[in-house]
Amino acid sequence: EVQLVESGGGLVKPGGSLRLSCVVSGFTFSNYSMNWVRQAPGKGLEWVSSISSSGTYIFYTDSLKGRFSISRDNPRNSLYLQMNSLRAEDTAIYYCARSRSFDFWGQGTLVTVSS
């Protein structure tokens, strides 16, 4: 069974940092590109970042302006999102999703940026 489990969310002050993790099981992680998607409270889905299966190719939504960094550790079946200089508008549920078609999603982890 394919599973994706996010963790690392929480309450952080503006300007702070967080590192999200997504641990997967049930498939060969190193064969798939991976993605982060976020959803602000009561809002729609927003693509954040994608990384190729080997980690060679990395893409971000333009609005992040270099504050976030995606990475992966294939032997550990893990995907990461390092988030720096956090702002109130980064408050959202963050989902990891598998493959270019986003065919499987995790349950999400809530990030709240507030003083």
Add this chain to the structure above:
Amino acid sequence: IVMTQSPLSLPVTPGEPASISCRSSLSLLHSNGNNYLHWYLQKPGQSPQLLIYLGSNRASGVPDRFSGSGSGTDFTLTISRVEADDVGVYYCMQALQTPQIAFGPGTKVVIK
């Protein structure tokens, strides 16, 4: 790429058909013949789930009452006979241009 959906809210009657339109500001048709347009359903309180990939292919386990059609810039998701379990928000997403992956605003389906 800008994605638009209509309607944004769709009251439906169980047993009746329903359709949602999705439009892209640029063609999503790749030279390989695939349309890089996917459809997702986010049921209340749940994560999104893939319904249709590459414009018209049902994802594994998706009931055959769901179908996708269209090409280029205009796409449609059709539910042949709506069931109560189909309520939620439906999103289209373009995946042709990876640095600019974009979701539509979502269409909220509710039971009349």
